[in-house]
Amino acid sequence: MARTPSTRTKNTATAKKTAPKKAPRTRKTTPPPLTLVNPPRPRLTRRPTHWMTxxxxxxxxxxxxxxxxxxxxxxxxxxxxxxxxxxxxxxxxxxxxxxxxxxxxxxxxxxxxxxxxxxxxxxxxxxxxxxxxxxTRLHWTPPPNNTGTHLTARLQAAVKAAADTQPMSIREIADGITARADNDQPKGHPQP
Structure with a gap:
């Protein structure tokens, strides 16, 4: 039997034919943005808040x-x-x-x-x-009773009212009732 070349060698021989080379791909690069074309965005100024405390x-x-x-x-x-x-x-x-x-x-x-x-x-x-x-009172001259301003007069009245309403002891109450009883005179009924 005669040897015939194997098909494997035929394929490799035909495969060695070079395919046409493709040109390398070029990458698209974008240039940096120009400040004249795309000006930078202005910083926002601080606006007053519309909130309340x-x-x-x-x-x-x-x-x-x-x-x-x-x-x-x-x-x-x-x-x-x-x-x-x-x-x-x-x-x-x-x-x-x-x-x-x-x-x-x-x-x-x-x-x-x-x-x-x-x-x-x-x-x-x-x-x-x-x-x-x-x-209508002049405030830079003291009033006749030397009380000062309206506020001072009102404060003095408040102090006096507070002193009149202070709690009393039982002994003071009993003495007050006794003094009234000694001075009170019975009154008759009015005649018609």
Missing amino acids: DLQGYATLAARLAGITTPHIQAWQDHQDGTTTRPLDDGSHLHYTQATRTLRWHTPCPMGAVHEYVLRTPADTDTAQADVADC
């Missing part, structure tokens, strides 16, 4: 309960110490203290002094406004 909310509510409308809640300046202040259009200002939950109104009177009032209800506000409007 708790203290500003409490002060607005206290003013509303006193009959004063303060539409711009952020107009209350929070002092970060439990107090907040808000100027009013007439030159006066409101001051709220969180610890005591009091709203105070500081207002100049026609005579040049600054009056302070604690406002809790609309009646307090009306009374304070009337008191300031009716103030």
